[in-house]
Amino acid sequence: MADQQFRIVFIADNKKYLSRIARTVDYVEASKQDLDVHSKFTLFSYEDGTIALKADNGKFLYCDANDNNRIKVGLDDSSDTRCKFTMQAQEEGSVAIGFKNSWWAIAAVNDVKYVAATSPDQVSFTVNIEPVE
Numbered sequence: 801m802a803d804q805q806f807r808i809v810f811i812a813d814n815k816k817y818l819s820r821i822a823r824t825v826d827y828v829e830a831s832k833q834d835l836d837v838h839s840k841f842t843l844f845s846y847e848d849g850t851i852a853l854k855a856d857n858g859k860f861l862y863c864d865a866n867d868n869n870r871i872k873v874g875l876d877d878s879s880d881t882r883c884k885f886t887m888q889a890q891e892e893g894s895v896a897i898g899f900k901n902s903w904w905a906i907a908a909v910n911d912v913k914y915v916a917a918t919s920p921d922q923v924s925f926t927v928n929i930e931p932v933e
Contacts, residue, residue, distance in 0.1 A: 811926040826873035830913040852878035896922035
C-alpha cells in the first residue's frame with residue numbers, strides 16, 4: 801500500500817512533456833508540446849523508498865526488459881517489480897528516475913523520443929509535483 805500519492809508532470813530536456821502515447825502498446829514518450837491529461841501521472845511513494853507511477857488510464861508504468869528497457873503503460877498491479885522505480889532529487893525542480901542499475905533517459909528511434917531505463921548516469925527531468933487530495 802502506498803504511503804503517499806502525488807500528481808507529477810515530467811518535462812524532458814527537449815522541453816516536451818512526457819506523455820502516454822498509444823501505439824501498438826502505450827509507450828511513455830517525450831513528445832507533447834502542451835500539457836494534457838495523458839501527461840499527468842499519479843506518483844505513489846512507498847516506505848521502502850520506491851515509487852510507482854500510474855497513467856491517466858489507471859495502468860501503471862513499467863520497464864519492459866524485452867523491449868530495450870522502454871517505459872510502457874499497462875500493468876494493473878504496482879507490486880510488480882517492473883513498476884518499482886527510485887526517484888533521486890537533482891537540482892531544484894528536477895529529479896532522476898531509476899530502475900535497478902539504470903536511469904530513465906530519452907532514446908530516439910526514428911525521431912520518436914521514447915523513455916527507456918538505459919542510462920548508466922542520472923538524467924534529470926524537470927518536474928511539477930502536487931499532493932493528491
